[in-house]
Amino acid sequence: MVGLNWTNRIGQFNAKTLVHFEHPMSLDTLADWLAARPASATEPLGARLAQGLREALLDGVVPAGQRLPATRALAARLGVARNTLVAVYAQLREEGFVVAGQGSGTYACRVAPEQVALRAPRAAAAALPAPALSERGRRYQAHPLHRFWRREPFCPGGFDAELFPHALWNRLLAQPLRRPDAAQLGAGEPGGAPALRQAVAQHVRSTRGVRCEPAQVIITDSTAQSLDLIARLLCDPGDRVWIENPCYWGASQALGDLGLTLQPMDVDADGLPLPPATGRTMPNARLAYLTPSHQFPTGAVMPLARRLEWLAHARAHGTLLIEDDYDSEYRYTGMPFPSLQGLDGEQRVLYLGSFSKTMYPGIRVGFLVVPAALAGVFADASADFYRDGDQLVQQALARFITDGHYAAHVRALRREYGARREALVQALWKHLPAELADPARLRILGGARGVHLTLGLPDAVDDQALAARCQALGVTVIPLSVYCVGRLRRGLVLSFAGCPAPSIDKLVARLAPALRRAVA
């Protein structure tokens, strides 16, 4: 049996190495070597000494068969407690680096076969480059978005803990904990907690006109994970996907890393236009990624007519439409449009939602609604690829929705975010009246929706340099061009989710001079 095999080998190993030098190696040699090792601020003394001795053995500072200094002497020489060193010797015995000789003494084992060079010569080691990123990794690292992303107003992804009903949520979260069972702490049902799938199905049916049974709702931990699941089950490397330009970074990144070929099209005032007539010159795409409720980041809202044209295109070309319905809760004026999914008669739409921006970013609960024919395999794959998420949170969220707290919370958020958006628009008009009066210089893009607002700038303006100047003023705005995956568009994206209304005017006042100069 394998067990015996390795035990025997170690046995022979140690036996072979017990060459019993009777005289311990020079105390000074080892002590100086240990003392010379760089100390770490956070590494406990015992761990550092153990690692030092391992390296002394691996590097041949202590040759195989050599007797180690007695703990008492070495401890005294190093000025450490003897017990510390006794524990370190015991640990190394456990690990097979040293053995206790007959009677007394501790001896170095031969830890590697002769042919194995344990370490590169110091020079070579120094020369050895750090592991390099791949081309994909370098593309990620070089993306300009990272240069601008800071946890400051007006950075996207902001969150205002003041608006969240903590006491209520904590009570719901604590309830299942009192009577936990394996199903709650263990991996749950494929597809997510049944109560949550039921609650989400009811919610999107009544608020978004989505047509689904609970079995079609797959709980994920985010929109990125929903996209990962779609790409892995419905696409092969090289498949094409129509994406919006500019585009939500998380979507283009996820779909690209899964091997899809991104086929960007410039969005207009109605969102993503229909693709040109496809044919030999323009092959058809497997997927189209759409944000019809509130295009990210331009804020364009796709009218009913274009939604129906996309559905007709999907039917004619077998393209699947991903409807990322992010921020659809946040509509301050104008009519809502029914979801693409609800208009679809032939199950050509995958509907995506998330609770990160209505509950809190750390909740890690999103979902997708898939065609009934795919519900089973999506549920299984989500369990197999990602397990099933935190069941306690999923059950608390199900209660939060079914008891009506979620709808009430979203109404409250809508009022508050509406006020913040109003404050931002007013501050912009107050501090930049001349610039906004001339749309050729500065424009507020998009409908009155969502938790961010995008300022359109002339193509001549370097929005990244401008955003850097704003950064220097302590206000984080994201340049529109960093979201572009095709023709560059210039602008600034301002998210107000994390900014109480009263704070907004002076933030805008701080930015105004830089903006004024940029579009002068």
Place this chain on the structure above:
Amino acid sequence: MVGLNWTNRIGQFNAKTLVHFEHPMSLDTLADWLAARPASATEPLGARLAQGLREALLDGVVPAGQRLPATRALAARLGVARNTLVAVYAQLREEGFVVAGQGSGTYACRVAPEQVALRAPRAAAAALPAPALSERGRRYQAHPLHRFWRREPFCPGGFDAELFPHALWNRLLAQPLRRPDAAQLGAGEPGGAPALRQAVAQHVRSTRGVRCEPAQVIITDSTAQSLDLIARLLCDPGDRVWIENPCYWGASQALGDLGLTLQPMDVDADGLPLPPATGRTMPNARLAYLTPSHQFPTGAVMPLARRLEWLAHARAHGTLLIEDDYDSEYRYTGMPFPSLQGLDGEQRVLYLGSFSKTMYPGIRVGFLVVPAALAGVFADASADFYRDGDQLVQQALARFITDGHYAAHVRALRREYGARREALVQALWKHLPAELADPARLRILGGARGVHLTLGLPDAVDDQALAARCQALGVTVIPLSVYCVGRLRRGLVLSFAGCPAPSIDKLVARLAPALRRAVA
């Protein structure tokens, strides 16, 4: 501005469609049409009627400009409360499907441009196939593992809630909730909660000899996510990775889906052997995926000598070693071997761990330890790709570890799982003495570690048919061959994590006859 654009368009839209037929359409036509729609068990009446009317408009049952029946009459005809129907009409007005005429009456809007066919003819719609899985998706769906995976003993991934200190954990989990702040509920620090990164660094240093600073610890939600991050930052599509045959399914699946070329090698009694001399015929690999503490699923333990040989190979060929140290906590006899990462002098190892099997599967906390040079980009990418997980749980876990509860809990689990493993081994010898006495027929593979045990079977035995027979007997065992990514090996994987010791004997008794016949 865009906002104005679409508002205007809708305005014209409605105006254009107000052709004011003064006579409402036949009440019976619409009522019969609505009544004929298939009812859903879970869909609320209002939502069903709203969707029915949308479709009546989309399908032309109600032509554009047509006046709808009065709510009172239609409600009476359908036998529903009038208020329900009033709410439905209001919802459709909101959505732009119908408009209120001057004075009274509700009129159908023209919802799509003339050239758009709103629906395929019923026949065509029926003919339209459901969206198909991609080749990648079909490979996943066809994988035999799914046929055998059931939440029953002895299925892997089992969990025993009885062993978990619920009260203590709940107290820690509840503490931050009393004084929540945006940092706790919002997206956290890139790389995970600093307190948890610190605690994990201390833990793996002292228990596994891992050499790292807290900044090198990246919190993920699972080993699968750790692998996803490695593949996306350090590999490009087509890069090769040495993997173990048989191999942990989650690893081969994740690495394959990210576009890596899997290069399997058969494991032996010491785990994954060194690759053959690489050259023109055998190009070098970018990565090697290793489970040296307890090879999954054979249980082989890699001796110190081979660990050092792998490190020498990595240094010589620039290969990065992924050390998946799963189950290293569960060692019942024999020596521990220091982690590969701790033996490594040149930062060629990525160390992976998870809390799913020491805390609970739903906790969704794993981690990887990366070379110092890569710590920054890994932390940023983990935040950008996956956000940062549930901060409340991460902080509670940090407390759980630093206060010493984790070490105590793992000790208790080790005792209990050791007893379960012992009970399983005894039951096997009790019920299959003759078979186990002849290793050519039945062998217990691997060292005394982990929470599963693998029975080796002769190559002639169809282990999938055998596992199916066990399934029929109400006991879930996973055939070894489903984990094979190269040459098939036959056996059964029995996980005892979810099986109290007293329950084990009769489970084995139930399996014994089938096993006996299979190896007779």
